[in-house]
Amino acid sequence: MSNEQLAKDILASIGGEENVSSLVHCATRLRFKLKNRELADKSKTQNIAGVITVVESGGQYQVVIGNTVGDVYKDITKISSIGDDDKSNASAATEGNWFNKTVDIISGIFTPFLGALAASGILKGLLLMLVSLGWLTKTGGVYSIWFAAADSIFYFLPLAIAVTSSRKFGANTFVALAVAGALVYPNIITLYNDKADITFFNIPVVLMSYTSSVIPVIIAVWLLSILEKFLNRVIHDSVKNFITPLICLMVIVPLTLIAVGPIGIYASLGMAKGYTFLYNLSPIVAGVIMGAGWQLLVVMGLHWAFIPIMYNNIAVYGYDTMKPLMAPSNFAQAGAALGVFLKTKNPKVRAIAGPAAITGLFGITEPIIYGISIRYKKPFVWAIIGGAIAGAITGASGSVAIAPGIPGLASLPIFFGTGFAGFVIAIIVAYVFTAITTYFFGFNDSMEKEMIAVHEEKKEAGTPAPALTNENISSPLTGAVKPLSEISDEVFSTGAMGKGVAIVPEDGKLLSPFNGTIANAFRTGHAIGLVSDGGTEVLVHIGMDTVKLKGQHFKMHIAEGDRVTKGQLLVEFNIEEIKALGYDLTTPVIVTNTAQYAEIKVLGSSRVQTGDSLLEVKR
Template sequence: MAAKLVQTTVTAPVAGELLPLSAIHDPVFSKGLMGKGFGIEPSDGKIVAPVSGEITMIATTKHAIGLKTINGMEVLLHLGIDTVELGGKPYQILVKMGTKVTAGQELAIMDLAGIKKAGKPVTVMTVITNSAANNYQLFLNELDQLVEAGDSVAMVTGEGADAMPAKPATKVGKGKYDQLAHDIIENVGGPENVNSLIHCITRLRFYLKDESVANTAVISDLDGVIDVTKGSGQYQVVIGPAVNDVYDAVIGQLGPQFSDDAATKKAVAETSAAANKPHYGFWGTIQHGFSGIIGVMTASMIPVIGILAGSGILKGILAALTGFKVLSATSGTYMVLNAIGDATFYFLPVILGFTAAKKLGSDPIVLAIVGGVLIYPQIIGAAGKAATAQIAFFGIPTHLVSYSASVFPIIVAAWLGAYVEKFLKKVVPLYLRSVFIPILEALILSVIVLVGVGPVITMISKGLADGIVSIYNFSPALSGFVIGGLYQTMVIFGLHWGLIPIVINDIATNGHSYLNAILSITMVAQGGAVLAVFLKSKDKKLKEISLAAAVSAFCGVTEPALYGVNLKYKRVFVWASIGSAFGGLITGLLRVNNYALSGSLIGFPAFITPGVGIGSNFYGYLISHYGTLLISTVLVFLFGFSDKMLAKNKAKAKTDQLESVTE
């Protein structure tokens, strides 16, 4: 396929208020899963073509229209949210499949009153569905303004194509899904292996004569198939929003005798109802909520995992150079290199504010500003001194903490941001929004974190720290087991800060810290876990991330391992924590001591006893740390990871996102 640079103007398909996709209350669109684009809150129901091209898709329920431009850009118009169940009644389609249209030509009419009466949002989404494949960049006009149908609202640049990609050798039919339907039928064993076929809101559900005949691996890899599952006596091929069209194409090739309209209608009704109500149970709801939090954290961290890993390695090298007196911590060279290695961590709340907001539908710039507030020098400085950490905000007692390198507080702010922005848009007049909504949102979210989230985290972390110290005084071995198993979980939620002052105080007053020796092995355990993933996985991208994350963890920075791999595949983190617990037990039993604010494998000089040199404490360090490395790596390699989890994780994420919005 010959690539070339293209530039296309996209016009408004309907009159109304122009919105970013992040403001759409539908995760499939707001999270960019369908591609780049924009939304419009319509003021009338006349829908026109946003670009010139050919009509390539009209949904059977009339809620979606697909177009393709002459240079290969694929555009989807999605008319309303969750309107599939309305059966096409609110829509009048004025074009047919294959119709050539020009920008501004009328395509459909929406009955806005009818859709609103049914309790459904009427927002119209315009999405470039092949934006990722062709590196399209979308430049949108000023947001939150009123536009007319046919007004120019965006410019798209990227790679186009002079011709369609080559089709598979066995070319079947002219319809968009004919080839996919043929390949699915062929790999379930052909028509002779099919008893009947129905579908629900996202899946083709085959009743096969012999499921063992089906080539599941081939079907799973087909372009257009998300996953294959089995259950209720059915062989289920997960398609997603296009399931109606794929079903029609499959039945068109199998023959109407294989369909069961009554069973299909029942399956659609059941899955629609299930997708629109909570169905997890008490503990299931808690588990689902926790998974959601972890999912947001990992997704928000993914864009910065590479720079975090590199920064961690640089910080480790600097620690080694200063530990061996090769480089002075007061030199200009150290100052510059340390700033480069430390900047990503110091400004992490700003970076995560931006990335988390994009995932959760908040304003990325506002959340980056909120992150900046959390690490504002005066606030960081005040939080570091007992005399100034306790302040009053309009009479409300507030305890300041350092949010540098923190993750959880800014994620909370990003989650709340979507709701705060929605509320403000209801109360702030349209002509004042561009000025007042951003600063009011930043004010509200900053106060919530500083006055609400921060003190709660401080209270919980202090309680945990006091409890851990009590356990250590009772039994160093038991303390090592508990801290080793829980510390990295505390890091995730920002609850570890209560332990850091204890470590600093121990080293400052006693010259050593048993506690820091235990914290050190938790870094090694996370590094060992991600090293096991590197050794076991055959996925090139995952191996690359895993190796860098492992080296970073061995240099004392676990964020790339935690958020890039271990939490993403939760079983890896669980087994890493188990290995860490046993490593902590060994550290406590040997009473390994730490003589500097350093740790992990790169921090070995901190375990050499001053005035004594290499002796029993250093040997204890070697046993505990490399023992932890071995335990964690072996546990994860044997029980914690396989490449099946990689495919399953991708498929589950896509399926959950699709089914959560009922198409």
């Protein structure tokens, strides 16, 4: 399957692009934040060829893809409006507790530039190795240029964080860049280095070093987003495009330098010292805990909570001791895959375990975790034990990482320095120990046979299908009838969302096609999901790409969960205004639980009026 088709199928399975509040991706998974979780069909997503599994954690719907996740993400942005503008990633309030919200914010801020940071970190490590071997000198041109390439993103890290934070909080990206740029502006850095005493309208300014800093700019951009939204509400449209940024810069930059920045720097120092205190109590115990628990956190998608600590350690000390503690657990998972590959005689299992054992050595562990370790359980247990032993070794060795990056063979240079030999021993132990124990005690081919037998038993027992009735669905609109195949949006035209028909509306009123309940009422008003008393699930999507209007020219008359009767007014929309903006108003009427029916027949002719019979569903 092509990546583009995979992208289309994933979007269709989660309720379409209009159900996506934000999307980012990490090394192996797409991280969706959905507006309505009920619209996503998890089993359908998991069964798409190319999807490893689906994890719901930290307020995110995480679709695990593997190595090609970046290409799939690009195709999603090509075929949808997701990612079209800076504020498309701005999240509505994340559902769940404060921890879920924190994880969502952290992943949204740090995920986009992880690849660049990893590459820069590896280059830094390689330069350190080359200098140590005497192959390069720090005064040479080659070293100077490559070091600039490696260090630039770390030095100007506040600028990268400003971009992603602005998207997460919904602030103007270029104003956020200006705020972050002021923190690392050469004149400000000179004043700090010279220990100058300066004031701002007689208010003392506590100068700090903000290069490579993390927390101050996140706080600054968050405050910027609040001020910007307030100003945009109270300033007239004719001048707000330049007055709002002007006021924001005049307020946020000095506020950051006077108060926010120093608070953020002291918070960073406190976080670093707090972690170091715990680590120094017993590096070996810390290694056991991190080595054993890291893959469990990855499975739950909660490892993001520790990412700021790693970044902060590097910003404050120039190195991090947490990453070496958890890094060997990746090699333990690779060892588990190798053990299964060597033991099994089942060609299907070998086809999964062989490639996974290789990709695991480069830090991509999801195919192993979901395809092997968790599936057979015992390999996962031995990988946890192997990770714990190896974590203890790195803790005892005092191993460090000089940059972020996915732990694997390619990123070994980021661990070059203190405790490097111990780290290499640790990953070898993790890999070999887990491979051997999995081979002898963690897997046999009877496990796969048991898995198939249980699956078939569940399939036969199954959950009984809901009692559905045959029924006619009336037209919710007045207008010309078109087959779905003529719709420009392939999510609808290919039938990926279900069978149905399209109507080109002639007036701006959407009526209920039956007696039932409003299952989904999109706040933008462009789409309604209904369930009839007979169990038919229907989606009515007014126009193509009209989600981009963000509710403009739509008026909702119902809310989610409302009881409605046939012919009741649900939504009003201004046809002329929407057409004038260049939108196609062709409206699909889709039976989203198509698979539960033996036949869905179109009854409408070339033109229908509200109340006319449109579709017939038969069990």
